[in-house]
Amino acid sequence: MTEPILELRNIRAGYGAIEVLHDLSFAVGRGQVVVLLGPNGAGKSTAIKVVSGLLRPNSGQLIVAGRDVTGARPDALARAGLCTIPEGRGIFPNLTVRENLVMATFTGFKLADVEERAYSRFPRLSERRNQLAGTMSGGEQQMLSLARALATEPAILLLDELSMGLAPKIVAELYEQVASIADDGVSVLVVEQFARTVLGVADWAVVLAHGTVQAAGPASEIGEDVLAGAYLGSSPT
Amino acid sequence: MESEVNDDRIQAFTQEIGELKLRGGRGDRERILLVIGVIALVAGVVLAVLGGFQASGTTDLGDQVAFLATGTFIGLALVVLGTALFIRYSVARFMRFWLVRLVHEHRSETDRVVAALKEVEEKLGR
Ligand SMILES: Nc1ncnc2c1ncn2[C@@H]1O[C@H](COP(=O)(O)OP(=O)(O)OP(=O)(O)O)[C@@H](O)[C@H]1O
Numbered sequence A: 001m002t003e004p005i006l007e008l009r010n011i012r013a014g015y016g017a018i019e020v021l022h023d024l025s026f027a028v029g030r031g032q033v034v035v036l037l038g039p040n041g042a043g044k045s046t047a048i049k050v051v052s053g054l055l056r057p058n059s060g061q062l063i064v065a066g067r068d069v070t071g072a073r074p075d076a077l078a079r080a081g082l083c084t085i086p087e088g089r090g091i092f093p094n095l096t097v098r099e100n101l102v103m104a105t106f107t108g109f110k111l112a113d114v115e116e117r118a119y120s121r122f123p124r125l126s127e128r129r130n131q132l133a134g135t136m137s138g139g140e141q142q143m144l145s146l147a148r149a150l151a152t153e154p155a156i157l158l159l160d161e162l163s164m165g166l167a168p169k170i171v172a173e174l175y176e177q178v179a180s181i182a183d184d185g186v187s188v189l190v191v192e193q194f195a196r197t198v199l200g201v202a203d204w205a206v207v208l209a210h211g212t213v214q215a216a217g218p219a220s221e222i223g224e225d226v227l228a229g230a231y232l233g234s235s236p237t
Numbered sequence B: 001m002e003s004e005v006n007d008d009r010i011q012a013f014t015q016e017i018g019e020l021k022l023r024g025g026r027g028d029r030e031r032i033l034l035v036i037g038v039i040a041l042v043a044g045v046v047l048a049v050l051g052g053f054q055a056s057g058t059t060d061l062g063d064q065v066a067f068l069a070t071g072t073f074i075g076l077a078l079v080v081l082g083t084a085l086f087i088r089y090s091v092a093r094f095m096r097f098w099l100v101r102l103v104h105e106h107r108s109e110t111d112r113v114v115a116a117l118k119e120v121e122e123k124l125g126r
């Protein structure tokens, strides 16, 4: 792997006195899709918070584009091009599709360009541009959050449980888009609880349990046994 | 597979990351200033009261003025400074919390309206 665009080195982080991530290390290469898998409460979302700068690690380093940016402000990282789609919904349900896209113009892009880019990738959004985002289906809402994220031309995209509450068919569709985004050179870190669909589009997989890496390897080589071990809690340590 | 355009993007990204200012946690500084405000406020009150007592404990006019100057006036200045810091940073904290709360409530309200609309639609459809 060439120099990774994103790397966590021995990250320890948590909330108050409770440490959630114990010595977490992994890396995302340029243009790669890396998936972070793990059961409920493993610390996946916490890892995303550390990467996006929302949560300051107690120790360890966050390296982005070769620079130690531990402790950088989340808005500064976002403006540089590290874009997060949070767990649940990353949209404003009480605004229309178009108004949601207007929110992506904060980085200085023109609304026309943002709309053009969003609608060409997701034609379904174009038909619904004046609909309240909250009244769309779950899959369409996730399309909108993807579209809005892409509008800012991110260099790194962080996705937290894109599949939550969606039918497998829709999830597969969304991940096809993620794969094509990565083909365009965007590095993607995906968090998922269930592996099946996402392993198909990922290059590398990291299995997280109890805040540390249980297993890591090429996504195609992560077997059911490894996942079962992590999810059922039969950890060796 | 990576196109030239994206090489440019990565380069721009690397440059922007390189130029990021890494100031220590802003949240922490806010907290420290808030604590300093409270300490200044308390110290100011104590000084002012002490100065007042010392001044009333002597009949010498020169001493009284000196006590008032070191105690009461510096105390009052500290009180003003402390109060300003306290209000500035506690209100900032509160406003931020309030904003998040507002966004959150707005969201759940929309959800309820949407759910109600769906119900109506279903009933009409049948
Ligand atoms: N804001 C918080 N304050 C305190 N503890 C928290 C907070 N957020 C998460 N935690 C705790 O940290 C642990 C890891 O949470 P995290 O959200 O990272 O898990 P996760 O892997 O994303 O799980 P899920 O698959 O359910 O989203 C959990 O035990 C959780 O209770």
Ligand SMILES: [Mg+2]
Pocket: A044, A045, A046, A087, A160, A161
């Ligand atoms: Mg989570």
